[in-house]
Amino acid sequence: xxxxxxxLIGLLLQAGITSAQQPASPKQKNQVxxxxxxxxxxxxxxxxxxxxATIVISSSDGTKSVSTDTQxxxxxxxxxxxxxxxxxxxxxxxPEEFTELLITSGRENMVSVEMEPQINALxxxxxxxxxxxxxxxxxxMTSGRSxxxxxxxxxxxxxxxxxRMAQSFPGVAAxxxxxxxxxxxxxxxxxxxxxxxxxxxxxxxxGAEGAAGGGISMLNTMVLGKSxxxxxxxxxxxxxxxAGVFDLRFRKGNxxxxxxxxxxxxxxxxxTLEGPFKKGSDASYLISYRYSSLSxxxxxxxxxxxxxxxxxxxxxxxxxxxxxxxxxxxLFGIGGLGKLQQTAERNYEKWEERTxxxxxxxxxxxxxxxxxxxxxxxxxxxxxxxxxxxxxxxSNRTDTLTxxxxxxxxxxxxxxxxxxxYAGTLNYRANNKxxxxxxx
Numbered sequence: 001x002x003x004x005x006x007x008l009i010g011l012l013l014q015a016g017i018t019s020a021q022q023p024a025s026p027k028q029k030n031q032v033x034x035x036x037x038x039x040x041x042x043x044x045x046x047x048x049x050x051x052x053a054t055i056v057i058s059s060s061d062g063t064k065s066v067s068t069d070t071q072x073x074x075x076x077x078x079x080x081x082x083x084x085x086x087x088x089x090x091x092x093x094x095p096e097e098f099t100e101l102l103i104t105s106g107r108e109n110m111v112s113v114e115m116e117p118q119i120n121a122l123x124x125x126x127x128x129x130x131x132x133x134x135x136x137x138x139x140x141m142t143s144g145r146s147x148x149x150x151x152x153x154x155x156x157x158x159x160x161x162x163x164r165m166a167q168s169f170p171g172v173a174a175x176x177x178x179x180x181x182x183x184x185x186x187x188x189x190x191x192x193x194x195x196x197x198x199x200x201x202x203x204x205x206x207g208a209e210g211a212a213g214g215g216i217s218m219l220n221t222m223v224l225g226k227s228x229x230x231x232x233x234x235x236x237x238x239x240x241x242x243a244g245v246f247d248l249r250f251r252k253g254n255x256x257x258x259x260x261x262x263x264x265x266x267x268x269x270x271x272t273l274e275g276p277f278k279k280g281s282d283a284s285y286l287i288s289y290r291y292s293s294l295s296x297x298x299x300x301x302x303x304x305x306x307x308x309x310x311x312x313x314x315x316x317x318x319x320x321x322x323x324x325x326x327x328x329x330x331l332f333g334i335g336g337l338g339k340l341q342q343t344a345e346r347n348y349e350k351w352e353e354r355t356x357x358x359x360x361x362x363x364x365x366x367x368x369x370x371x372x373x374x375x376x377x378x379x380x381x382x383x384x385x386x387x388x389x390x391x392x393x394x395s396n397r398t399d400t401l402t403x404x405x406x407x408x409x410x411x412x413x414x415x416x417x418x419x420x421x422y423a424g425t426l427n428y429r430a431n432n433k434x435x436x437x438x439x440x
Contacts, residue, residue: 032061034078035103038256039111041072041088045429047374047382049073050115053090057101081105083150088113102150107259107274110251112225135228137247142233145169149221159267161217162229162246163204171231172244179204180213183231183244188212192241195248196332198423199240200368201390205312205338207364209394209415214364218314218336220288222261222272225251237425250318250332253286268293268312286318306345312338327375335367348403359399359407366392383426390419 041053049072056065059080068074086098093115103109135144147165152158158165163179166172173182180188191212193200204214228247230238238245258275270290277283294304295311314336321329342360344351351357370388377383395414399407 033081033105035081035105036108037076037079037086037101037103037111038108038254039074039113041068041074041090041113041115043093044114044116045427046379047376047427048379050090050093053088053093053113053115056087056089058085058087079103079109086111088115090115092118094118098148100150100154102153107261108254108256110254112251135230135247137228137235137237144228144230144233146226146228148226149224152221152224159217160219160221162219162224162227162248163213163217166229166244166246169229169231175213178207178213178215179217180211181244186243188243190241190243192238192243192245193248194238194245195334195368196250196330196370196372196386197247197384197425198370198386198388198421199390199419200334200388201366201392201417201419203334203336203366203368205314205336205364206310206340206362207366207394209413215310216267216312216338218316218334218366219248220270220272220290220314220316222263222270223250223286223288223316223318225249237423250286250316252320253284253318255282255284264293266293269296282322284320288316290314308340308342310338310340312336327373330372330374331369332372333367333369335369336365338362338364344401346405348401348405354400357401358410359401361395361397363393363395365394366390380429381427384424386421386423388421388423390417390421392417 037057039055041050041055042048043050049068049070051068051070051072053068053072053074054065055068055074055076056063057076057079059082061080064076064079066074066076081103083100083102086101088096094117096113096115098111101111135146137144147162152162152165153160155165155168161179163181166181167174171184174180175182175188181191182188183191189210189212193203193212195203202212202214203218205216205218207214227249228245230245230247232244234241234245238247253274253276255276258273261272263270263272268290270288272286272288274286275284277285291313292309292311294309297304298309314334316334317332319331323329340360340362344357344359348357368388368390370386372384372386374384375382393414393416396412397409398411400410401407
């Protein structure tokens with residue numbers, strides 16, 4: 001059965017998140033759509049949960065407030081969907097504020113808050129300018145800023161891609177038609193991507209060998225948490241990078257109930273699954289999968305291009321396993337498969353350039369997966385160990401056609417790179433200023 005092309009394209013352009021819901025009654029149509037906001041509040045230095053922190057969310061319908069429990073967990077119910085303002089306050093800590101927190105319907109909204117101790121110094125009065133969006137890494141003193149998934153979604157033309165969003169930042173320029181970026185005039189290949197504290201492969205489809213960008217990002221904002229971007233003045237742990245660093249983090253899955261989200265967009269059709277492994281457990285899973293929209297259109301009989309369309313799929317996951325005495329273990333990863341085949345026009349009278357008489361076959365497969373262990377020894381000391389494995393395989397074949405349409409090999413290459421990495425970090429707080437020792 002073939003579906004109408006107009007109907008399919010209309011569904012793609014909506015780029016909306018859909019979920020199964022029952023038809024609303026006449027009374028429900030006049031009600032405001034609300035959803036639950038859930039999250040955790042921890043000490044930024046010790047990673048310990050903070051009990052009694054006050055969370056206030058402001059909207060057009062008024063304000064709602066709640067306090068965290070002994071595990072640092074809070075839960076706000078019946079929050080109107082849309083962009084809201086959330087504030088977190090606690091005695092002895094600097095307040096945290098989310099000015100554009102996007103509340104969506106169909107699933108519980110997860111928020112992770114890290115609070116920094118307030119340092120009270122008596123004596124002279126010193127005025128500091130606060131630029132906001134301070135990086136999560138305290139060792140990064142300059143040229144760093146944090147960004148949230150909501151911010152990535154708001155930038156026009158970013159296509160939910162952190163790299164395209166960064167093209168709007170000072171000192172950053174676009175590197176071409178893809179999402180490669182030039183940071184302060186440095187080579188785009190010198191950009192480094194990190195996930196959960198360790199270096200990963202280039203998380204973009206159809207990236208050239210050694211490149212840090214590509215045509216389409218593998219990253220899904222549905223699984224991303226608050227992350228950092230640096231344009232210079234890199235901390236010692238960011239080795240093997242000279243241009244800039246994307247230090248990404250995945251959020252944890254919902255620990256209360258299982259949720260399933262389906263999304264349809266121009267770039268792909270995907271699904272996100274999250275929830276606890278079993279009821280009453282703090283262990284959670286978060287899985288997101290996406291498949292190329294153009295490839296699906298081609299499979300149902302819609303002609304998208306005469307020469308060929310990019311076919312790709314990607315997967316992101318984050319499994320978290322807290323224990324009572326051994327710390328917290330997590331398994332995370334991201335990967336994608338991409339293929340592009342372009343066929344030359346079988347009419348030599350239309351050939352104007354050499355590339356018009358060439359068949360192209362490009363394949364790009366890449367992925368990284370790692371295991372992370374974090375152990376909190378006491379209220380001043382914790383350490384983190386991460387081991388990851390990365391693989392990238394890139395192949396390119398070009399055939400040239402004669403006027404009899406007989407193909408002959410013009411160019412062929414294949415690159416395969418593998419990497420086994422380890423990163424360890426030890427944090428000790430002698431006072432409210434943090435000391436960090438580690439190797440990445």
